[in-house]
Amino acid sequence: MRSSEIRQSFRDFFADRDHVVVESASLVPSSVDPTVLLTTAGMQPFKPYFLGLATPPGPRATSTQKCFRTTDIEEVGRTARHLTFFEMMGNFSFGDYFKERAVAYAWELSLEGWQIDPERIWVTVYEGAPGVPRDDEAIDLWRAIGQPAERIVALGEDNFWKAGPTGPCGPCSELFYDRGPEHGCGRPLGSGPGECGPHCDCDRVLEYWNLVFMQYDRGADGELTPLPRPSIDTGAGVERVSALLQGVHSVYETDGFRAIIGACESWSGTRYEAGPTEMRALRVLADHGRAMTFLTTDGVIPSNEQRGYILRRIIRRAVTHGNRIGLRSPFLERLHGVVVEHLAAAYPDLAEHRETVAAILAGEEERFARTLDTGTAILDEVIEGVRAAGGIELPAAETFRLHDTYGFPIEVTSEIAAEHGLSVDEAGFATLMDAQRHRAREAAKGGKEREVAAAFAREAGVRTEFAGYDGLDLETTAEAVLELAEGRLLVKLRRSPFYAEGGGQVSDHGVVEGAGGRGAVVEAYRFDDDQALVVLLEQGTIVAGETVRARVDAARRRGTVANHTGTHLLHRALREVLGDHAHQRGSAVRPDKLRFDFSHTGPVTAAELADVEDRVNAAVIANYPLHIFSASQDEARALGATMLFGEKYGDVVRVVDVVGFSTELCGGTHVRSTAEVGPFKILSESSVGQGVRRIEAVTSGAALALLREGDRAATLVARELKTEPERLGDAVAKLRERVRELERATRDDGGSAVADVDALVAAADRHGAIAVLSASVGDTPPDALLPLSDALRGRLGSAIVVLGSTAGGRAHLVASATPDAVAAGASAGDVIREVAPIVGGGGGGRPTMARAGGSDPARLDEALAAARRYLAARLGA
Numbered sequence: 001m002r003s004s005e006i007r008q009s010f011r012d013f014f015a016d017r018d019h020v021v022v023e024s025a026s027l028v029p030s031s032v033d034p035t036v037l038l039t040t041a042g043m044q045p046f047k048p049y050f051l052g053l054a055t056p057p058g059p060r061a062t063s064t065q066k067c068f069r070t071t072d073i074e075e076v077g078r079t080a081r082h083l084t085f086f087e088m089m090g091n092f093s094f095g096d097y098f099k100e101r102a103v104a105y106a107w108e109l110s111l112e113g114w115q116i117d118p119e120r121i122w123v124t125v126y127e128g129a130p131g132v133p134r135d136d137e138a139i140d141l142w143r144a145i146g147q148p149a150e151r152i153v154a155l156g157e158d159n160f161w162k163a164g165p166t167g168p169c170g171p172c173s174e175l176f177y178d179r180g181p182e183h184g185c186g187r188p189l190g191s192g193p194g195e196c197g198p199h200c201d202c203d204r205v206l207e208y209w210n211l212v213f214m215q216y217d218r219g220a221d222g223e224l225t226p227l228p229r230p231s232i233d234t235g236a237g238v239e240r241v242s243a244l245l246q247g248v249h250s251v252y253e254t255d256g257f258r259a260i261i262g263a264c265e266s267w268s269g270t271r272y273e274a275g276p277t278e279m280r281a282l283r284v285l286a287d288h289g290r291a292m293t294f295l296t297t298d299g300v301i302p303s304n305e306q307r308g309y310i311l312r313r314i315i316r317r318a319v320t321h322g323n324r325i326g327l328r329s330p331f332l333e334r335l336h337g338v339v340v341e342h343l344a345a346a347y348p349d350l351a352e353h354r355e356t357v358a359a360i361l362a363g364e365e366e367r368f369a370r371t372l373d374t375g376t377a378i379l380d381e382v383i384e385g386v387r388a389a390g391g392i393e394l395p396a397a398e399t400f401r402l403h404d405t406y407g408f409p410i411e412v413t414s415e416i417a418a419e420h421g422l423s424v425d426e427a428g429f430a431t432l433m434d435a436q437r438h439r440a441r442e443a444a445k446g447g448k449e450r451e452v453a454a455a456f457a458r459e460a461g462v463r464t465e466f467a468g469y470d471g472l473d474l475e476t477t478a479e480a481v482l483e484l485a486e487g488r489l490l491v492k493l494r495r496s497p498f499y500a501e502g503g504g505q506v507s508d509h510g511v512v513e514g515a516g517g518r519g520a521v522v523e524a525y526r527f528d529d530d531q532a533l534v535v536l537l538e539q540g541t542i543v544a545g546e547t548v549r550a551r552v553d554a555a556r557r558r559g560t561v562a563n564h565t566g567t568h569l570l571h572r573a574l575r576e577v578l579g580d581h582a583h584q585r586g587s588a589v590r591p592d593k594l595r596f597d598f599s600h601t602g603p604v605t606a607a608e609l610a611d612v613e614d615r616v617n618a619a620v621i622a623n624y625p626l627h628i629f630s631a632s633q634d635e636a637r638a639l640g641a642t643m644l645f646g647e648k649y650g651d652v653v654r655v656v657d658v659v660g661f662s663t664e665l666c667g668g669t670h671v672r673s674t675a676e677v678g679p680f681k682i683l684s685e686s687s688v689g690q691g692v693r694r695i696e697a698v699t700s701g702a703a704l705a706l707l708r709e710g711d712r713a714a715t716l717v718a719r720e721l722k723t724e725p726e727r728l729g730d731a732v733a734k735l736r737e738r739v740r741e742l743e744r745a746t747r748d749d750g751g752s753a754v755a756d757v758d759a760l761v762a763a764a765d766r767h768g769a770i771a772v773l774s775a776s777v778g779d780t781p782p783d784a785l786l787p788l789s790d791a792l793r794g795r796l797g798s799a800i801v802v803l804g805s806t807a808g809g810r811a812h813l814v815a816s817a818t819p820d821a822v823a824a825g826a827s828a829g830d831v832i833r834e835v836a837p838i839v840g841g842g843g844g845g846r847p848t849m850a851r852a853g854g855s856d857p858a859r860l861d862e863a864l865a866a867a868r869r870y871l872a873a874r875l876g877a
Contacts, residue, residue: 001114001242001245001246002242002255003238003239003242003254003255003256004345004346006089006114006238006241006242006245007064007087007089007238007346009109009113009114010062010064010089010109010113010236011062011064011089013105013108013109013113014060014062014091014105015062017060017105018058018060019058019060019061019062019091019092020057020058020060020061020062021061021062021063022045022046022057022061022062022063023063024063024064024065024066024087024347025039025044025045025065025066026039026066026298026299027039027066027067027068027294027295027298027300028298028299028300028307029044029045030045030048030528037070037306037307037310038068038069038070038295038307038310039065039066039067039068040067040068040069041065041067041088041235042063042064042065042067042088042089042090042233042235043090043092043212043233043235044065045063045065046061046092046094046233048528049092049094050094050167050168050214050231050233051167051168051458052458053457053458053463053527053528053529053530054528054529056094059093059094059095059096060091060092060093060094060096060097061091061092061094062089062090062091062092063089063090063092064087064088064089064090064238064346065087065088065090066085066087066294066298066347067085067086067087067088068084068085068086068291068294068295068310069083069084069086070084070310073310073313073314073317074410076283076284076287076288077279077280077281077283077284077287077321078280080203080249080250080251080252081203081206081239081240081243081250081251083239083251083287084287084288084291084314085287085290085291085294085295086237086238086239087237087238087239088235088236088237088238089235089236089237089238089241090233090234090235090236091105091232091234092231092232092233092234093231093232094229094231095229095230095231096231097232098213098215098230098231098232099137099138099141099211099213099232100141101232102211102213102232102234103138103141103142103145103173103211104145106175106209106211106234107145107146107147110175110209114241114245115245116177116244116245118146118147120177120178120179121147121151121175121176121177121178122151122152122153122175122176122177122178122197122198122205123142123147123151123152123153123173123174123175123176124152124153124154124155124159124173124174124176124198125138125139125142125152125153125154125155125159125171125173126138126154126155126156126159126160126171126172126173127154127155127156127159128154129156129157129160131224132160132171132216132224134154135154135159135171135173135213138171138173138213139152139154142173150191151191153191153197153198153199155198155199159171159172159173159174160172161210161212161214161233162218165218166218166219166220166455166458166459167217167218167455167458168214168216168217168218168227168231169214169216169217169218169224170212170213170214170215170216170230171213171215172210172211172212172213173210173211173213174198174207174209174210174211175207175208175209175210175211176198176205176206176207176208177205177206177208177244178204178205179203179204179205179206179244179249180204181204183202183203183204183206183249184196184200184202184203184204184205185200185201185202185204187200189204189205203249206240206243206244207240208236208237208240208241208244209234209235209236209241210234210235210236211232211234212232212233212234212235213230213232214227214230214231214232214233215227215230219459220455220459238256239251239254239256239257242254242255242256252272252282252283252286252287256342257286257287259338259341259342260285260286260289260290260335260338260339260342261282261283261285261286263334263335263338264282264285264286264322264325264327264335265282267327267331267334268322268325268326268327269326270282270325270326277324277325277415278325280321281321281322281324281325282325284317284318284321285318285321285322285327285335288314288315288317288318289318289332289335289336289338289339290339290343291314292311292314292315292318292332292336292361293336293339293340293343293350293357293361294347294350295307295310295311295314296311296357296360296361297347297349297350297353297357299585299644301360301585301586301688301689301692302315302360302364302689302690303688303689308689312364315332315361315364315365315368316368316372318332318335319332319365319368319369319372320372320408320412321412323372324412324415329365329366329368329369330362330365330366330369331365332361332362332364332365333358333361333362333365336354336357336358336361337354337358340354356581356583356599356691359601359690359691360689360690360691360692361690362690363689363690363691364689364690366690367690373845373846373849375402375408376844376845376846377843377844377845377850377851377852378401378402379402379408379413379416380842380843380844380845380852381841381842381843381852381853382394382395382398383416383417383420383422383842384836384841384842384843385842386422387420387422388842391422392421392422392423393422393423393424393425394413394417394422394423394424394425395425395428396424396425396427396428396429396431396432397428397432399413399424399425399429400429400432400433403429403433410424410426410429414426449484449534450525452482452484452490453490453525453527453532453534454525454527454532456480456482456490456492456532457492457525457527457530457531457532458527459480460479460480460492460532462479462480462492462494463529463530464479464492464493464494464495464496464530464531464532465494465495465496466495466496466499466500466529466531467495467496467497468496468497468498468499468508468552468669469628469669471497472497472510472551472552472554472557473497473549473550473551473552474495474497474549474550475547475548475549475550476493476494476495476496476547476548476549476550477493477494477495477545477546477547477548478491478492478493478512478514478542478543478544478545478546478547478548479492479493479494479544479545480492480544481542481543481544484534487536487537488534488535488536488537489519489534489535489536489537489541489542490532490533490534490535491512491519491532491533491534491535491542492532492533493512493533493548493550495550496524496531496533496550497510497550497551497552498510498521498524498531498533498550498552499524499552499557499560499668499669500524500525500526500531501523501524501525501526502526502667502668503587503666503667503668504567504586504587504588504589504668505560505564505589505668505669506560506588506589506590506591507523507524507525507526508521508524508552508553508556508557508560509521509522509552509553509556510550510551510552510553510556511549511550511551511553512533512535512542512548512549512550512551513548513549513551514540514542514543514546514547514548514549515546515547516540516541516542516543516546517537517538517539517540517541517542517543518537518538518539518540519535519536519537519538519542520535520536520538521533521534521535521550522534522535522536555591556591557591557669558591558700559590559591559592559700559701559702560589560590560591560669561669561670561671561676562671562676562677562678562699562700563589563590563591563593563594563698563699563700564589564594564666564668564669564670565626565658565670565671565674565676565677566594566616566677566680566697566699567584567587567589567594567596568656568658568662568664568666568670569615569616569619569620569658569661569662569674569677569680570594570596570612570616570680570695570697571584571596571598571642571662571664572615572619572658572661572662573611573612573613573615573616573619574598574600574612574695576615577608577611577612577615578600578604578608581599581600582598582599582600583598583599583642583644584596584597584598584642584644585597585598585599585692589668592698592702593683593696593697593698593702594696594697594698594699595694595695595696596694596695596696596697597688597692597693597694598692598693598694598695599691599692599693600691600692600693601691603685603687603693604685604693604695609682609685609695612682612695613680613681613682616680617679617680619658619661619674620674620675620677620678620679620680621675622660622661622674623673623674623675624658624659624660624661624673624674625659625672625673626656626657626658626659626670626671626672626673626674627657627659628654628655628656628657628670629654629655629657630652630653630654630655631652631653631655632651632652632653633649633650633651633652633653636653636655636663636665639655639657639663640663641653641655641657641663641664641665642662642663642664642665643665644664644665649665653665654666654667656668656670658674661674676700677699677700678699678700678701678703678704679699679700679703679704679707680697680698680699680703681697681698681699681703681706681707682695682696682697683696683697683698683706684696711725714728718731721735757788757791757792757795760773760775760777760792761773761792761795761796763775764796764799765868765872767871767872767875767876768824768875768876769798769820769824770798770799770800770820770821770824770826770875771796771797771798771799771800772799772800772826772868772871772872772875773792773796773799773800773801773802773803774801774802774803774864774865774867774868774871775802775803775804775864776803776804776805776806776860776861776864777803777804777805778805778806779805779806779807779808780803780805780807781805781807782805782807782808782812782853785803785805785812785814785851786814786816786849786851788803789801789802789803789814789815789816790816792816793816793817793818797818798818798820798821799817799818799821800815800816800817800818800821800826800828800831800871801815801816801817802814802815802831802832802835802864802867802868802871803815804860804861804863804864805860806857806860809857810853810854810855810857811839811840811841811853811854811855811856811857811859811860811863812851812852812853812854813832813835813836813839813841813843813851813852813853813854813863814849814850814851815828815829815831815832815845815849815850815851815867816828816848816849817847817848817849818848819848822847822848824875825874825875825876826871826874826875827847827874828845828846828847828848828849828850829844829845829846829847829850830847830874831850831867831870831871831874832844832845832850832851832852833850833852834866834867834870835863835864835866835867835870836852836854836863838854838856838859838862838863838866839852839854839855839856839857839859839860839863840854840855840856840859841853841854841855841856842854
């Protein structure tokens with residue numbers, strides 16, 4: 001069975017048995033689960049149903065969920081089954097059926113749907129622990145259905161599932177498949193010590209389906225209490241089941257991966273079976289190609305933080321491994337295209353966002369390719385230095401710097417070092433990585449409060465009704481209170497006027513006041529359609545069960561709603577000026593200003609920004625009314641409502657219609673009419689990643705204050721320049737020209753640090769059709785050598801350029817070659833490796849670009865002369 005058929009057979013089997021088919025949720029989890037950055041399990045989108053925070057679509061459900069696990073990134077490529085991105089098929093019961101039917105369904109689909117030989121099936125159950133009995137019920141059910149006792153194995157903690165430190169949990173029962181001795185460790189088959197079975201780490205007996213029996217609730221104190229309505233959560237990986245049913249050893253040999261690997265083989269000219277380096281690289285490209293495609297489609301942008309850093313890391317890892325097998329950038333756009341071609345039928349949004357995702361990946365690859373060149377040169381220098389000193393191991397500090405700063409995977413550094421007869425201090429590297437993780441954990445400690453708040457909101461047993469669309473001051477009940485620290489409380493209200501942070505909008509602040517105390521609300525945490533408040537006590541205390549007055553800071557809310565409606569007006573104006581591709585990619589709405597990220601391939605011109613600003617202000621002056629209402633997704637689409645890239649919406653959505661101007665789906669708070677937005681002023685426009693631009697702007701009172709300050713500053717400057725404010729432009733132009741005159745008058749005619757490009761071009765030699773230039777450019781800064789060599793290469797046509805500098809008391813060399821010069825025998829990397837030792841250094845790079853550094857600048861001319869001789873010989877002169 002092909003993977004698409006496996007996915008469909010699972011879906012059809014459970015749909016025929018009254019399970020509601022639920023489409024995959026985004027890889028970016030909803031706010032109900034603050035403990036994870038990405039969706040890591042099939043049950044994660046259903047967590048609100050299991051926790052009783054939301055009503056499920058039915059008592060039974062089935063899905064194939066996109067999942068991503070960061071813990072496996074470094075293992076991808078090393079093993080036959082580790083993946084970052086995978087698809088998890090699952091069937092779920094929300095208090096409907098329990099163990100008996102879950103076992104029966106798994107057995108029936110395995111034998112009748114997938115034609116698995118029952119003689120090859122093994123099953124595990126939970127063996128029990130102090131306070132938790134062995135799962136004898138599951139054992140009896142498997143025995144009754146036909147599974148022999150000798151192939152039912154009781155195991156420990158791995159067979160007890162939990163979503164986190166608190167919440168629903170329970171024993172699980174896993175189905176395994178015996179793939180035969182050719183896949184194993186050579187030990188005899190069995191469940192005892194020294195035997196091979198489900199407990200063995202080899203690949204012979206492989207798990208393919210996990211049945212979780214949620215029958216307990218773990219409290220904050222660790223105590224387990226039986227759930228009133230036990231539930232079922234199961235997971236079977238599409239990739240793992242495909243490997244079993246297609247009879248292959250590795251998930252990478254299944255149809256879902258072979259097409260991607262085959263494309264990479266054809267582009268690189270290598271083969272999967274050629275050797276361990278090639279096999280690892282092709283596995284990395286296949287897995288990471290899928291992962292980056294799905295992450296970016298779900299709205300993740302490469303960055304140095306959180307999800308964005310994970311995406312950036314896998315992109316860099318893919319590019320590095322591609323280079324190892326001869327794949328030269330750019331190639332990620334093609335890799336993404338193959339993934340879309342083979343998976344868009346199951347996930348249509350891949351095709352819908354194909355162009356946007358391709359642009360983001362290509363831009364990130366282009367930036368990293370430049371970094372990779374630098375990193376390769378640095379690694380070459382480190383290796384040369386270790387060898388020159390007679391060492392046998394690369395220092396941990398250097399390998400960590402390559403990994404952390406340049407994105408070099410440690411295993412690639414190890415492979416390159418091994419080619420030079422060197423090892424890597426892996427223990428030291430691991431120590432540095434652990435220290436980095438510790439720093440990251442310390443930096444993220446603030447996020448722990450949110451996790452505590454999530455558990456607190458869940459265990460309070462009541463959902464807060466948000467009433468802040470219609471009023472800012474109300475009487476309500478403090479349903480639950482938890483002291484976080486002295487004077488800092490978590491408070492759960494029955495009804496709340498406080499908007500909880502979400503959708504890019506910050507939370508409201510305000511006051512909660514009861515008979516015995518008063519506190520300032522400084523944060524409102526959102527958990528889907530629930531919330532919890534952080535309250536700093538100002539006097540007395542707040543007691544659970546008492547009636548309290550909840551009042552929103554009206555001034556803060558006014559600034560926030562003006563900025564939020566301002567983002568809607570800005571979004572529409574951008575699409576009118578730049579085109580329909582200018583989709584929102586993120587936002588931050590605060591009381592003092594707004595930030596808006598959008599899709600666009602280059603800087604927005606000053607004229608375009610002025611046009612956008614004018615259109616927003618025209619909409620403000622027009623005083624369009626806002627009509628806000630709920631509708632079905634289909635109704636909203638029919639109205640032309642804008643839906644945001646990467647967002648997943650429910651069946652019923654909230655529509656914000658700026659009547660006569662724009663219509664968007666939005667859960668935030670807004671003004672009543674556009675005149676309340678006040679003046680709109682753009683502060684800045686910048687890039688935040690390939691294909692994504694950012695505008696920061698102010699509205700209302702903040703915009704007025706900015707305009708007043710601008711007038712004041714213009715008046716002061718005009719006074720200093722002895723002119724009028726409206727003539728400042730002319731005055732500044734005259735001042736600038738005067739500065740130029742003074743610079744010309746004081747310039748040192750005896751020399752310049754800037755190289756004479758015309759003179760250098762004239763000094764080039766010709767060997768047939770190839771120009772060769774090997775010259776010193778004095779103390780030109782090292783960072784200027786590469787752009788200068790590129791400029792010279794452009795002037796010379798078919799050429800190789802070698803430049804040297806003595807800036808900073810060191811020797812610096814750069815070589816740049818056109819592809820036809822490389823084809824003729826003039827490789828930039830080869831000539832640098834040849835002459836760098838003359839100046840006491842080392843280096844290298846690609847055939848078209850290489851660089852080196854050395855400690856002996858006095859011998860730079862000698863090195864450049866050697867380069868001329870070497871290239872003349874290579875070109876047959």
